Amino acid sequence: MKTNKTSIPVALTIAGSDSGGGAGIQTDLRTFAFHCVHGTSAITCITAQNTLGVFRVDAMPSEAVIAQIRAVVEDIGVQAAKTGMLLNQEIILAVAQEVRTLQINNLVVDPVMVSRTGAQLIDDDAIQTLRHELIPQAAIITPNRYEAQILSGLEIVSLEDMQNAAQIIHKNLGTKAVLVKGGGMSGGLKGVDVWFDGERLEILRTKQVETKNTHGTGCTLSAAITANLALGKDLWTAVQEAKEYVTTALTYSLDIGKGQGPVGHFFPLLEK
Ligand SMILES: Nc1ncnc2c1ncn2[C@@H]1O[C@H](COP(=O)(O)OP(=O)(O)OP(=O)(O)O)[C@@H](O)[C@H]1O
Numbered sequence: 524m525k526t527n528k529t530s531i532p533v534a535l536t537i538a539g540s541d542s543g544g545g546a547g548i549q550t551d552l553r554t555f556a557f558h559c560v561h562g563t564s565a566i567t568c569i570t571a572q573n574t575l576g577v578f579r580v581d582a583m584p585s586e587a588v589i590a591q592i593r594a595v596v597e598d599i600g601v602q603a604a605k606t607g608m609l610l611n612q613e614i615i616l617a618v619a620q621e622v623r624t625l626q627i628n629n630l631v632v633d634p635v636m637v638s639r640t641g642a643q644l645i646d647d648d649a650i651q652t653l654r655h656e657l658i659p660q661a662a663i664i665t666p667n668r669y670e671a672q673i674l675s676g677l678e679i680v681s682l683e684d685m686q687n688a689a690q691i692i693h694k695n696l697g698t699k700a701v702l703v704k705g706g707g708m709s710g711g712l713k714g715v716d717v718w719f720d721g722e723r724l725e726i727l728r729t730k731q732v733e734t735k736n737t738h739g740t741g742c743t744l745s746a747a748i749t750a751n752l753a754l755g756k757d758l759w760t761a762v763q764e765a766k767e768y769v770t771t772a773l774t775y776s777l778d779i780g781k782g783q784g785p786v787g788h789f790f791p792l793l794e795k
Pocket residue numbers: 546638639666667668704705706707713714715716729730731732733734737738739740741742744766769770773
């Protein structure tokens with residue numbers, strides 16, 4: 524039997540491993556697969572994590588992160604890439620240098636700094652390096668409420684605050700577009716995101732999904748944007764379709780573990 528020689532877009536995720544499979548590398552690769560995009564990865568750290576929390580984090584040596592990125596880009600090539608949990612200043616610097624040297628385009632930076640519950644995940648030096656070295660190379664960054672507060676210097680409680688923060692971040696940080704995510708907002712703003720690209724200020728609204736199982740929403744959203752860019756979609760279309768994807772994944776979220784379960788990606792199969 525002859526094999527089908529399939530040409531397929533390729534995306535790269537530079538992120539941490541989540542042993543519970545709900546966020547990080549695991550959900551990124553799953554998201555790429557459900558977009559029919561071949562997923563490649565550079566692992567930055569290994570978390571011992573489940574639906575209840577993160578119990579241990581081990582960083583990879585920055586040389587190992589560099590080697591993974593080079594192995595993928597120099598042989599296979601990537602149409603788009605995303606960064607997730609980069610953990611420390613040394614890894615952020617290494618990633619920023621590789622992105623520059625290898626001329627990785629269509630870069631989506633999910634600036635994982637603070638969890639949706641408000642806990643800071645990386646130290647202050649690392650935040651400065653993310654801000655000055657990596658974010659200026661991004662096509663889009665996707666901060667949650669708390670990350671947008673750090674990057675803009677604004678306290679964010681209202682939709683107007685989200686809009687102002689998106690504009691300040693765009694002006695000060697040199698990224699092409701900003702999506703401030705509303706998962707950490709209260710009341711009717713949960714699920715409302717704000718987009719700014721220097722010209723258009725848009726509000727992405729969706730129905731609020733009533734579930735405690737929201738683990739991995741941020742990773743899924745940025746991975747879906749990356750997959751859509753790898754497929755050749757423009758940035759705004761990539762974001763709109765990714766927002767629809769994460770909303771559907773939330774409505775199919777998985778009731779596993781004793782805490783916050785992950786969003787569910789199997790809906791295209793379940794809906795058949
Ligand atoms: N209950 C909800 N209903 C609808 N949309 C939601 C809900 N919770 C989060 N979202 C959406 O999920 C996406 C991720 O946003 P969120 O603010 O949760 O990111 P995050 O904090 O980076 O996520 P994570 O928990 O993975 O770290 C956004 O599009 C947000 O609007």
